[in-house]
Amino acid sequence: MTVEYDNEEFFQQYAQMERSKSGLAGAGEWHQLRPLFPPVEGLRVLDLGCGYGWHCRFAAEQGATQVLGIDLSQKMLDEARRRNPGPQITYRQCGIMEYEYPEDSWDLVVSNLALHYVEDLEQVFRLVNRTLSAEGCFLLNIEHPTFTAGVGQQWVCSPEGKPLYWPVDGYFLPGERRTEFLGCEVVKYHHTLTQILNGLLQADFTLAAVEEAQPPEELMSLPGMADELRRPMMLLVKAQKGKRG
């Protein structure tokens, strides 16, 4: 996990994004992510890379008894405490790799658009599996392998600046990708689909849903949103702890 989010300039830019201003309603993936949540009533919920805390608040509002949101960025957590507080919610500054993942302690682990900042997904999957209770659920949204394998993670554009196509290269060379996002250099990690899905299977999860985020009709008027239909950007996965059968 990187701390670009603590860079003042980056943080200001991030604050201007629709998902920052409007919360879940402004997030193109929410109409698909929300139905993947199990009934949250009575659950203990851990959010890996909680950002502004929108999902923590959602979980609390849905009846979670205990919610912990961890994030590496202090600025993000300040914002989360201000915007999305709640008596059941704790926010804590902690990296995804640094968290202790106590055994059998959470019923639902959520991670929205944070795991592409982590290099060793396999290890995270093992740790999440350990910290989940017996029937626990892991709900994750990670940048799509087709997106993270994009050259510079940018469209190839015409001389007039019109996106022509999404250029993929180096797909089977997972690892660090330095890209520009909101005017800053951001370090992310490309993982193949095999690493994500077979990684979950090998960490003793059952796959309950695999969906690529497709922005809904009502957000199509937002700048750049129509291009989101041209290549997949996010991969949503619902994984249940345990092998079935």
Added chain:
Amino acid sequence: MTVEYDNEEFFQQYAQMERSKSGLAGAGEWHQLRPLFPPVEGLRVLDLGCGYGWHCRFAAEQGATQVLGIDLSQKMLDEARRRNPGPQITYRQCGIMEYEYPEDSWDLVVSNLALHYVEDLEQVFRLVNRTLSAEGCFLLNIEHPTFTAGVGQQWVCSPEGKPLYWPVDGYFLPGERRTEFLGCEVVKYHHTLTQILNGLLQADFTLAAVEEAQPPEELMSLPGMADELRRPMMLLVKAQKGKRG
């Protein structure tokens, strides 16, 4: 399913491919597909789009009691009967959508590089589920969504003809793609990853493995093989009949 394979010129070109000349050993995906096979001894095996019949022969050699290979191309089946015959093996001219899929009749259904010729995958998944026995397995290798969403399914090349990157566009517009393969126009269908994997889950399968084919070191000297590391071409999925848990 198309019948380009019955076009004489296409068929001659196909015969020159490494996978046609050397069979499974010449197929870049075989080192990954083979370990995904369940123990075949005693199983009834159906091969959808059997081509030259290499997988039918493999199944028979591994102890399958009954093997049916279907293919739309008569030329392919002639070749299969000549190259890969066996007392347990039947070859039959039949399209994947046309086969009757009798209930509870096969223990293993295999489909290697044929399902991207089928438009309605959802229907195939339902039919395969029906024809499988209770603990049955569906092993499929389909062209990867990143590949089928490729513009013209061709690299963007430098003026010197060097592949620069794989151009993706229209990802969330599944359906027909007219492409050139071995000098002929071939009609294929692009399916998103969601359609393939969530389609299997919704057709009452459990996902046991999801792997992208990565050519092995020893085939790296074949023409074009190194570029196969730059974008994923094939998606291998092992799906077990039934929801677990």
